[in-house]
Amino acid sequence: MATTMEEVRVTPFEQLGGREVIARIVGRFYDLMEADPAYAKLRAMHAADLGPMRHSLTGFLTAWTGGPKDWFNENPGKCMMSAHSGIAIDPESAQQWAGAMKRAVADVAPDDQKIADLFAERLSQIAEAMAGR
Numbered sequence: 001m002a003t004t005m006e007e008v009r010v011t012p013f014e015q016l017g018g019r020e021v022i023a024r025i026v027g028r029f030y031d032l033m034e035a036d037p038a039y040a041k042l043r044a045m046h047a048a049d050l051g052p053m054r055h056s057l058t059g060f061l062t063a064w065t066g067g068p069k070d071w072f073n074e075n076p077g078k079c080m081m082s083a084h085s086g087i088a089i090d091p092e093s094a095q096q097w098a099g100a101m102k103r104a105v106a107d108v109a110p111d112d113q114k115i116a117d118l119f120a121e122r123l124s125q126i127a128e129a130m131a132g133r
């Protein structure tokens with residue numbers, strides 16, 4: 001059967017507002033981690049300079065949401081497991097990660113609230129699942 005409509009695939013990356021919005025979420029996430037003692041344990045696990053992480057997490061989440069895959073090209077063979085090998089993630093640090101990410105998404109408030117909520121919720125679930133491995 002002929003169709004006059006082409007299938008249009010929209011990625012979560014596009015729905016969120018692209019790399020610019022993801023970079024703002026990541027920026028807010030690390031700003032909160034630096035400023036709010038509620039995330040002190042998580043902050044202490046990171047290097048003094050969070051600049052490289054701001055770049056890396058933006059690139060990772062860009063790829064993860066269906067945007068350009070530069071992060072995987074820049075980090076051949078790296079994955080979520082290898083990126084965190086040797087890092088002792090416990091429930092407290094995982095909850096701090098999830099809490100800071102939920103707040104960062106809420107503060108940046110992407111236009112499409114439904115996809116923003118899904119993004120924050122899925123990342124929080126992943127963070128919590130990483131505890132105690």
Ligand code: HEM
Nearest residue numbers: 045046047056057060083087089093094097126127128130
């Ligand atoms: C569960 C709680 C988590 C903790 C405690 C945690 C902690 C860390 C730490 C300490 C680093 C190294 C930071 C540095 O060198 O300064 C790191 C790297 C990284 N994390 Fe996490 N992380 C968590 C969850 C996540 C999640 C859910 C994601 C993404 C979905 C993520 C993505 C990354 C990326 C992309 C890197 C950088 C890898 C690289 O460029 O080498 N992390 N994480």
